[in-house]
Amino acid sequence: MSIDSVFVHKMWNDNELSKMVKGGVPFPMLSDGGGRVGKIFGIYDEDAGVETRGRFIIDPDGIVQGFEVLTPPVGRNVNESIRQVQAFQHVRKTKGAEATPSGWRPGKKTLKPGPDLVGNVWKKWKTEMAFD
Amino acid sequence: MPKEMKVGCARPTGGPVGEAVSEEKTQQQTVQEEVKHMIQVGKKAPDFVAPAYHKGSFVNVQLSEYLGKWVLLCFYPGDFTFV
Structure with a gap:
């Protein structure tokens, strides 16, 4: 979503993005003229008149599970967004019985929060596990 | 899922849903409303x-x-920048 019109989105997709991604952008490219949606999400820059790099993970119940906002010059880490979605999906699947510690990605160890875990995380989780 | 729309020459825009828009709002009320809408996880x-x-x-x-x-x-x- 950006403040550009759907016509500009079409030009960008058809003339440039479709050369980078086969078949063009697979998801809807949303237009937010005036930044009205950006304002309610708190990422609209009034002075510059554009939206900053806000990214929101919204779960199947419509609940915001996480967000990240960057100023324009720095791009996002797409892998990190995907990792976070996978982690939230895992937590949801276990109905909160499992939590994903720092550095978790699919296949890595999860933690089961509860009285027995208090003070014992160091036995189950090592600092190296925070890194890839 | 999204509905196709007829596009004329006017640039289409959207906006928030479920919020009554009143012309008589003072600026202060608008600010308060924006604060109320700040995003929170959970x-x-x-x-x-x-x-x-x-x-x-x-x-x-x-x-x-x-x-x-x-x-x-x-x-x-903006379009034509990186994402």
């Missing part, structure tokens, strides 16, 4: 509609139509 995402370009068509997208699915909503400064 809380509902505000619903909105927005016109969109999707695979060759102009459509209208409403966030609440995606209930039941995971949504990654990304904002960016």
Whole structure:
């Protein structure tokens, strides 16, 4: 979503993005003229008149599970967004019985929060596990 | 899921859903309303509609139509920049 019109989105997709991604952008490219949606999400820059790099993970119940906002010059880490979605999906699947510690990605160890875990995380989780 | 729309010469726009727009609002009231809408994790995402370009068509997208699915909503400064 950006403040550009759907016509500009079409030009960008058809003339440039479709050369980078086969078949063009697979998801809807949303237009937010005036930044009205950006304002309610708190990422609209009034002075510059554009939206900053806000990214929101919204779960199947419509609940915001996480967000990240960057100023324009720095791009996002797409892998990190995907990792976070996978982690939230895992937590949801276990109905909160499992939590994903720092550095978790699919296949890595999860933690089961509860009285027995208090003070014992160091036995189950090592600092190296925070890194890839 | 998104409904196709007829596009004329006017630039289509969307906006928040479920919020009564009153012309008589003072500026202060508007500010208070914006503060009320700040995003918090663990809380509902505000619903909105927005016109969109999707695979060759102009459509209208409403966030609440995606209930039941995971949504990654990304904002960016402008077309023809990186994302």
